[in-house]
Amino acid sequence: MRLTREFTFEAAHHLTKLPGGPESVHGHTWRLHVTLDGPVRPDGMVFDFVKLADLVKSKVLSKLDHADLNRVVPNPSAERVALWVWKQLKGLPLLAEVQVWECEGCSVTYRGEPERERV
Numbered sequence: 215m216r217l218t219r220e221f222t223f224e225a226a227h228h229l230t231k232l233p234g235g236p237e238s239v240h241g242h243t244w245r246l247h248v249t250l251d252g253p254v255r256p257d258g259m260v261f262d263f264v265k266l267a268d269l270v271k272s273k274v275l276s277k278l279d280h281a282d283l284n285r286v287v288p289n290p291s292a293e294r295v296a297l298w299v300w301k302q303l304k305g306l307p308l309l310a311e312v313q314v315w316e317c318e319g320c321s322v323t324y325r326g327e328p329e330r331e332r333v
């Protein structure tokens with residue numbers, strides 16, 4: 215079964231490698247979905263939602279919320295933020311997918327594909 219918890223964080227960023235030169239700094243309310251995939255345990259859960267929230271808060275949101283993402287992730291596109299989030303959560307058992315929404319209607323999804331980590 216797949217279990218997803220949604221988070222939001224407020225952060226500024228600007229892309230630095232656009233053909234026309236760097237973007238201006240701007241902010242978004244970013245949305246993050248963290249999905250785990252595993253069996254339903256005898257206690258009825260795949261994973262404890264509260265425990266998942268604590269882990270994501272300490273490993274990810276503590277560094278991204280109300281931050282300038284350029285200080286954390288170089289050239290922080292949604293794609294690069296998703297890769298960064300995946301790396302922070304890599305040790306999490308059952309981690310299946312990280313989805314990052316830069317704004318309404320615009321998201322990227324990363325499932326740990328090794329060949330796609332080269333950026």
Ligand SMILES: [Zn+2]
Binds near residue numbers: 227240242316
């Ligand atoms: Zn943006």
